[in-house]
Amino acid sequence: MIKKLRIFLALALVVAGSLVLVPLQVLSMKTGLWPETFILKIWHRMIARALGLRIHVKGALSARRPLLVASNHISWTDIMVLGSRVDVKFIARADMANWPMIGMLSKLQRTVFIERERKRSSGDQASEIARRMANGDAMVLFAEGSTGDGNLLLPFKSTLFGAASIAISEGATEQVFIQPVAIVYTRLHGVPLGRRHRPIAAWIGDEDLMPHLKVLLTRPFAHPGPGAKVENRLFFAAERR
Template identity: 80%
Template sequence: MIKKLRIFLALGLVVVGSLVMVPLQLLSMKTGLWSETVVLKIWHRMILKALGMRVHVKGKLSRERPLLIAANHISWTDIMVLGSFVDVKFIARADMEGWPLIGMLSKLQRTVFIERDRKRTSGDQASEIARRMAKGDAMVLFAEGSTGDGNLVLPFKSTLFGAASMAISEGAAEQVFIQPVAIAYTRLHGVPMGRRHRPIAAWIGDQDLMPHLKGLLAEGSLDAEVHFGDPVPFSKGSNRKETARLMEAKVREMMQATLADPAPSR
């Protein structure tokens, strides 16, 4: 009964809040009266509040530009976790564009949707990401190309770093900075999660969104940690595969350190 009540109240908060936030964000995008990320941060924080999720941050977003953020990926909530406190734009897989709420949120923060399995469109998409970085947008790339279970970092796909190469080859920048970022879900009701419980936060593969959302709303009280590493310059002579391996190693190191010693819940 308590879990059902929690789900009802949380969904009510998201719906009512969204009815207010959507018009404000559309107004911001059309008029430029205020930064587009102002409303988005409030919106992301509201969704995290509904989920009962607390965010802990170590390090900070680099001020270097153009900037590509290479992060691991555990769940759709990663977008809310990052978007709640930093000014970033996201790179997401194409099918997310049609999802309820998440798709709308993505469009309202000018997400770049990519079709990873269609080579004919990959060049245009990489070019769009390159242009956005050149304009000063910090773009978040979930470099595994899929979601993990919260225990391990999957191999980073070097092809997804093509936007960095294209930004340089098209003359948009002499170099691009790539910053490793580790995301981890560490505590449930204040208690550190072990390997068996971390998948509670994970949204894996083709799992349906609504059952996962209901499960998170019913569970409540999760802690997420975000760790920022030092940015690495990527220039004309840089090797894309070596860069992908380096970012993967740095993210894995930060994530493992986080899981071994999670921040206190508050």
Template identity: 70%
Template sequence: MIAKLRIVLALAYVAVATLILVPLQVISMKTGLWPETVILKIWHRVILGALGIRVHVTGGPARHRPLLIVANHISWTDIPVLGAIADVRFIAKADMQTWPLVGFLSGLQRTVYIERERRRKSGDQAGEIAVRLVNGEAMVLFAEGTTGDGNMMLPFKSTLFGAATMAIADGSAREVAIQPVAIAYTHLHGMPLGRRFRPLASWIGDQDLAPHARELLESGAMDVEVRFGEPVIFRAGDNRKQTARLVEERVREQFAAALREPSYGRPKP
């Protein structure tokens, strides 16, 4: 009964907030009266509040532009987690564009959609990301290409790192900062999740969104670590694949550290 009441109240909270914020976001996009990310941040925080997800941040987005933020990927909730704390745009799978409501809201975020399965289009997609980078937008790339189980990371795909090469190739930028970011879900109701229960936060790609969202609403009170690392500076002549491996190593280090010693629950000195 309590779980059902929590779901109803959370959905009502999100619905009311969305009805208020969507028109404000549309006005922002059409007029530029205020930065578009202002409303987006508020909306992402609404989602996190409804889900009961608390975010603990170490470091922050680099000020260097162009900036490509490269993170591991565990769940659809990674988007509001990062969107609530940073002025960023996202790179997402093309099929998300067709999802009811989600596709519309992603459009308000000016998401770049990619088709990872169609290699012939990878150059065009990287080119679009490069344009956005040069225009000063911080882009988030979930480089695994899919979601992990919360315990282990998958290998990074280097294709879209080519956006950094393209941003430099036409002389629009001398260098691109590529910042490694680790996301780790660590606690539920104040208790460490551990290897057995971390997959509770994970949203595997072929899983339906609604049941997973319901599970998170029922459970609530989850803690997530976000750790921003020092950016890797990518310049003309640098090797895309080698850079991808270096960034992957740094994300893995931060991810392992967040699971091993999360900031939440750590005794204060």
């Protein structure tokens, strides 16, 4: 009963908040009344709160532009973790455009959707990312190309790093800055997450979204341990209450 109540209250918060924030974001995009990420940050924080996530940040987003942010990737919740704290735009796989709520949020944030399996389109996609960076957007690339459980860093997919080279070769900029970002989910029930329990926070491969969402809403995470700060790296620690 308590688990069902928690799920109901979380979904009610997201729906009620979205009814207010979506029109405000559309207005912002059309009029420039606020920076594009202003409303989105509030929205990301609302969803993170509904999921019971507490986010701790070590370091700061680089002020240099053009900027490509290279992050590890554990779950779809990484978007809320990053988007709630820093002014960034995302590079995401194409099928996310049709996801309920997440797809709408992504489109309102002008996410660049990519089709990794279609190599013929990779050049056009990299060019679009290059243009966005040249126009001042800090673009987040989940460089592993897939999600993992957080125990190991998967090999980086080098193709879309080509956006940095394209931005330079097309004369849009003389240099591109690349900033690494580390995301880690740290505790469950007040206990540090070990290797065996990290898959609880992870969303791996072709796992369905709704069962994973249910797990997140019914398994409270708790305070994270301290994260090591590495020079020129952003470190995000997410906990569940």
